[in-house]
Amino acid sequence: MTTTKPTLVLVGYGMVGHRFLEALAETGAADRYRVVVLAEEPRPAYDRVALTSYFAGRTAEDLLLAEEGFTDRHGYQVHLSSKVTAVDRTAKAVTTAAGHRLRYDTLVLATGSYPFVPPVPGRDAEGCFVYRTIEDLQAIEAYAAGRTVGAVVGGGLLGLEAAGALLGLGLETHVVEFAPRLMPVQVDEGGGAALRRTIEDLGVVVHTGVGTTAVEVCAGGRAAGMAFTDGSRLDTGLVVFSAGVRPRDALARECGLAVGERGGIAVDELCRTSDPDVFAIGECALAADGRVYGLVAPGYEMARTVAQQLARQAVRPFTGADLSTKLKLLGVDVASFGDAFGSTPGALDVVYSDARAGLYRKLVVSPEGALLGGILVGDAEAYATLRPLAGTGTPLPVPAESLVLPAGLGAPVRLGGAALPDEAVVCNCHNVTKGAVRAAVNGHGCGGVPEVKACTKAGTGCGSCLKLLGTVVDEELAAAGVELDRGLCPCFGQTRAELYEIVRVKRIATHRRLLAEHGRLGGEGCEVCKPTVASVIASLAPELAVSGHILDDEQGALQDTNDHFLANLQRNGSYSVVPRIPGGEITPDKLIVIGEVARDFGLYTKITGGQRIDLFGARVDQLPQIWHRLVAAGFESGHAYGKSLRTVKSCVGSTWCRYGVQDSVAMAIRLELRYRGLRSPHKLKSAVSGCARECAEARGKDFGVIATSNGWNLYVGGNGGATPRHADLLAQDLDDEHLIRLTDRFLMFYIRTADRLERTSAWLERIDGGLDHVRAVVVEDSLGIAADLEALMARHVTDYQDEWAATLADPERTARFVSFVNAPGVPDPSIRFTPERDQLKPDLTVLTTEGELLATLGRTPVLEASR
Amino acid sequence: MTTTLEPPGTAATTDTARVELLAGADWTAVCDWSRLTPGRGVAVLLPDGRQAAVFRDSRDAVYAIANQDPFTGAYVLSRGLLGATADGRVYVASPLLKQRFDLSTGECLEDSGVRVAVHPARVARAGVRRR
Numbered sequence A: 001m002t003t004t005k006p007t008l009v010l011v012g013y014g015m016v017g018h019r020f021l022e023a024l025a026e027t028g029a030a031d032r033y034r035v036v037v038l039a040e041e042p043r044p045a046y047d048r049v050a051l052t053s054y055f056a057g058r059t060a061e062d063l064l065l066a067e068e069g070f071t072d073r074h075g076y077q078v079h080l081s082s083k084v085t086a087v088d089r090t091a092k093a094v095t096t097a098a099g100h101r102l103r104y105d106t107l108v109l110a111t112g113s114y115p116f117v118p119p120v121p122g123r124d125a126e127g128c129f130v131y132r133t134i135e136d137l138q139a140i141e142a143y144a145a146g147r148t149v150g151a152v153v154g155g156g157l158l159g160l161e162a163a164g165a166l167l168g169l170g171l172e173t174h175v176v177e178f179a180p181r182l183m184p185v186q187v188d189e190g191g192g193a194a195l196r197r198t199i200e201d202l203g204v205v206v207h208t209g210v211g212t213t214a215v216e217v218c219a220g221g222r223a224a225g226m227a228f229t230d231g232s233r234l235d236t237g238l239v240v241f242s243a244g245v246r247p248r249d250a251l252a253r254e255c256g257l258a259v260g261e262r263g264g265i266a267v268d269e270l271c272r273t274s275d276p277d278v279f280a281i282g283e284c285a286l287a288a289d290g291r292v293y294g295l296v297a298p299g300y301e302m303a304r305t306v307a308q309q310l311a312r313q314a315v316r317p318f319t320g321a322d323l324s325t326k327l328k329l330l331g332v333d334v335a336s337f338g339d340a341f342g343s344t345p346g347a348l349d350v351v352y353s354d355a356r357a358g359l360y361r362k363l364v365v366s367p368e369g370a371l372l373g374g375i376l377v378g379d380a381e382a383y384a385t386l387r388p389l390a391g392t393g394t395p396l397p398v399p400a401e402s403l404v405l406p407a408g409l410g411a412p413v414r415l416g417g418a419a420l421p422d423e424a425v426v427c428n429c430h431n432v433t434k435g436a437v438r439a440a441v442n443g444h445g446c447g448g449v450p451e452v453k454a455c456t457k458a459g460t461g462c463g464s465c466l467k468l469l470g471t472v473v474d475e476e477l478a479a480a481g482v483e484l485d486r487g488l489c490p491c492f493g494q495t496r497a498e499l500y501e502i503v504r505v506k507r508i509a510t511h512r513r514l515l516a517e518h519g520r521l522g523g524e525g526c527e528v529c530k531p532t533v534a535s536v537i538a539s540l541a542p543e544l545a546v547s548g549h550i551l552d553d554e555q556g557a558l559q560d561t562n563d564h565f566l567a568n569l570q571r572n573g574s575y576s577v578v579p580r581i582p583g584g585e586i587t588p589d590k591l592i593v594i595g596e597v598a599r600d601f602g603l604y605t606k607i608t609g610g611q612r613i614d615l616f617g618a619r620v621d622q623l624p625q626i627w628h629r630l631v632a633a634g635f636e637s638g639h640a641y642g643k644s645l646r647t648v649k650s651c652v653g654s655t656w657c658r659y660g661v662q663d664s665v666a667m668a669i670r671l672e673l674r675y676r677g678l679r680s681p682h683k684l685k686s687a688v689s690g691c692a693r694e695c696a697e698a699r700g701k702d703f704g705v706i707a708t709s710n711g712w713n714l715y716v717g718g719n720g721g722a723t724p725r726h727a728d729l730l731a732q733d734l735d736d737e738h739l740i741r742l743t744d745r746f747l748m749f750y751i752r753t754a755d756r757l758e759r760t761s762a763w764l765e766r767i768d769g770g771l772d773h774v775r776a777v778v779v780e781d782s783l784g785i786a787a788d789l790e791a792l793m794a795r796h797v798t799d800y801q802d803e804w805a806a807t808l809a810d811p812e813r814t815a816r817f818v819s820f821v822n823a824p825g826v827p828d829p830s831i832r833f834t835p836e837r838d839q840l841k842p843d844l845t846v847l848t849t850e851g852e853l854l855a856t857l858g859r860t861p862v863l864e865a866s867r
Numbered sequence B: 001m002t003t004t005l006e007p008p009g010t011a012a013t014t015d016t017a018r019v020e021l022l023a024g025a026d027w028t029a030v031c032d033w034s035r036l037t038p039g040r041g042v043a044v045l046l047p048d049g050r051q052a053a054v055f056r057d058s059r060d061a062v063y064a065i066a067n068q069d070p071f072t073g074a075y076v077l078s079r080g081l082l083g084a085t086a087d088g089r090v091y092v093a094s095p096l097l098k099q100r101f102d103l104s105t106g107e108c109l110e111d112s113g114v115r116v117a118v119h120p121a122r123v124a125r126a127g128v129r130r131r
């Protein structure tokens, strides 16, 4: 670290501070300075915007913004838990709480905001919290344990997020908002009504138009209740204040920098404070346009503005930013953009509102029909395309009415990227215009969304623009004459769905023939089309009258290694074994058998997230022996390895649970036994809950069933994993037979039309007409194919056989289960284990080099030994 | 380094045909030709304890490479699926992280810096050895 460089001190390492450090690196300014970061919080910058996801299981680590080694790579010195307590501008030095003093040449303040807590009596009682940092959330989580009621003061965006969190912690949740409606800043009366309706449906008690006069404190000094301006009161042990934020400008104030009278460090368009050597960016700054921005995107722009100056580059001044927001609060889409309240003279509103369904859409247009702004509640799908149009002055290409109508009522028009002028901002987070995206495609030859993301940063923030980004990129590629290849793989120009139809109609039963007759590349095929075609043929096996067993004939040659050995390959070359445990119900005797098998073969044993048991660390040659024992005890393959039905989770339901209204376990078992072994485009998961409390998490599944007092509700398209999605209601109050019939149709329709590795969630989002189309086909039989779909499923059910039992019964099929073809008896010496927590884990050291492997063998020549 | 049987197919019916690979000085017997499935591989234990992967492609050519997947260290390449590039290079895709290796050169198609060892392989029939 050369000391000749001037010292740049950054005070505050939050979201904007981090973006600033990134921008320093991107612009090359990082090399000109010795960069020192002084941060109050005990951890590097994290994604405060996603703070609430901490309650959804994301750890503090997951939320960190910097990738591994970021600060070292750029030579930044970061001091955590080092709050700056004073700035001495004459000596150009800062002092930290620990008393350290540090000289600066340039100072950047990115100190953010602090939550505003109204000065009501009792505000400091134990049990009162704010909602800003990971520590705040940890404290709330800990205190909520064992309590039943929680209240949030403030019904703005943060307040509702906090309310969602309390609800998630199992508390009876109240929201108290002084204004007459929720989110007064973003939505108008109509929007507020729709929002309120949906949020109340979630069980949140909403109090609007009342202020909090006091937090009642009990003898122990703990909060016990709240009193309101209308005289009413509420018993609650936990209170979260979320009544807005205030810029943290104390440092600036005390060292004599200019600050606004309503707070905020005053800066010019270059983010310079009244002292040219001191900059302020993010939520602590009072921008040149007289606004303090409580959103991250404007802060990011300020960060770039300052970095550009320090790099002596052309500077884009910060003149103000768009306050558009789109959020999912408690699962409700809320978006507001541009001139949402129609304050432009002559502005007209086009409104559609259905408070019952919690839907509200308002577009504000100019007399000339140009879009000025809007508010979307309940379904903000159109946000990504509408926001960029707002304020561009270009008249809407279609009547505004058609844009606010919900699906069904004269199907809503979706605007493509084509409707946008070049200056329209596609990605708000990183301020990327459509023009910039097009330039990336044409100029820098970006061939797809991933490249464009890397090149422009578009889509790497909140992600709400990704869909639009996709259409813009596609349209641009198409315009540039680039043929968009929707083909499955280099071998086939068709999609999986198209191949399915070809196989079904022409009754083609082998990959070889399909490739020869319909491939665009002759010969070998590849690792993509082989398993995919194998899966299609397996799904249609009854139709094609071929063996349903995936290891027979050519099928055996096409399967991925997991299907090939009917087990899941692990990192060290061993496999895992997952017996089916329908509905998660198992007898003690069977449980004991699993224990004995695991013990006798020395397998690592774990309860899975799917209500069954996974046994890890088996060698291929052990698999048949293991399954002999399991099959003998009545177990079947759990298809953990297949793109097929995994598990149907269940809750205990009416048999035991005091709340249960139907026998969820019986239904889960029935469904799992019906669909076991069904090959599909991706894995299928299901769950059945005995009542609305949903302990089985059915709405996180591809098809989920929730009991009602009149029968069953069927939900489809749910997903956990990488992009979680709550399943949508397909049909209500079904009896058992009806439920099964609809599920048969749904699954077969999905298998018929989905792309390779497309979960039902992505499929539902992609296909034209979405849920409504699927409902039409599955429930109303609009395509007249319901009978075929049911027949196909019926065949599957009758033809089902346990893959493992069938494999063990046939030497042809078992022959493959050897470690070495030339030394059948010899175990694979590279598969070794070391102890951990009284079980085994893979020994990875033998895998580092071939030398290691040979060393473990010692002198004995292995082949001889095996003879 | 591959041997193509001409006319193809005949070998499959001649069950006396044996697959061999050259490791170090001498040829190691792998298995009967009929044990190989087109498009798949088998793992072979070499006399010195090292491991090889032997494959048969859809045109009945045989290949042998080291069985260790250089990206994960696991000895699993024999369990990958075969494929061919547009220009006809036959490869195996690692079953773990799916990197592809050219079976004739051992070169990784995703990262030309990475290679796996290639062994000469042949099909010997009824005592008569052909290269």
Ligand code: SRM
Pocket (backbone or CB within 6 Å): A568, A569, A570, A576, A577, A578, A606, A607, A608, A609, A610, A611, A612, A613, A614, A640, A646, A647, A683, A685, A700, A701, A718, A719, A720, A721, A722, A723, A759
């Ligand atoms: C064993 C288990 C983790 C555990 O110890 O609990 C597990 C393990 C694996 N999961 Fe999982 N998942 C397991 C439950 C889940 C769940 C929870 C659930 O099913 O209730 C999820 C989220 C729910 C969902 O899928 O929607 C889950 C989401 C994934 C995903 C992401 C899927 C997605 O749509 O984003 C993958 C990757 C993929 O499938 O492409 C995955 C893939 C895998 C694979 C198969 C990765 C692989 O190919 O090696 C793991 C190997 C399993 C093995 O070797 O036996 N696993 N995985 C769980 C087995 C459940 C079972 O009994 O079958």
Ligand SMILES: Cc1cc2nc3c(=O)[nH]c(=O)nc-3n(C[C@H](O)[C@H](O)[C@H](O)COP(=O)(O)OP(=O)(O)OC[C@H]3O[C@@H](n4cnc5c(N)ncnc54)[C@H](O)[C@@H]3O)c2cc1C
Pocket (backbone or CB within 6 Å): A011, A012, A013, A014, A015, A016, A017, A038, A039, A040, A041, A048, A049, A050, A051, A052, A082, A083, A084, A085, A110, A111, A112, A113, A131, A132, A133, A158, A161, A248, A251, A281, A282, A283, A284, A293, A294, A295, A296, A297, A299, A325, A327
């Ligand atoms: C729950 C929640 C949800 C949100 N959702 C959204 C959203 O959906 N969209 C959106 O645009 N914005 C959202 N925001 C707002 C967004 O998080 C802020 O706009 C953003 O974090 C501002 O970044 P910043 O760096 O200016 O401030 P911060 O991220 O608060 O960083 C300031 C940092 O400076 C530190 N600091 C302060 N004083 C000192 C000192 N004297 N010495 C050293 N360090 C100091 C603080 O400890 C803090 O770490 C949300 C905020 C919260 C809390």
Ligand code: SF4
Pocket (backbone or CB within 6 Å): A651, A652, A653, A654, A657, A658, A659, A660, A661, A664, A689, A690, A691, A692, A693, A694, A695, A696
């Ligand atoms: S979902 Fe309902 S029935 Fe099932 S366990 Fe939970 S509360 Fe009980």
Ligand code: FES
Pocket (backbone or CB within 6 Å): A426, A427, A428, A429, A430, A458, A459, A460, A461, A462, A463, A464, A465, A466
């Ligand atoms: S708008 Fe947030 S990532 Fe593009």
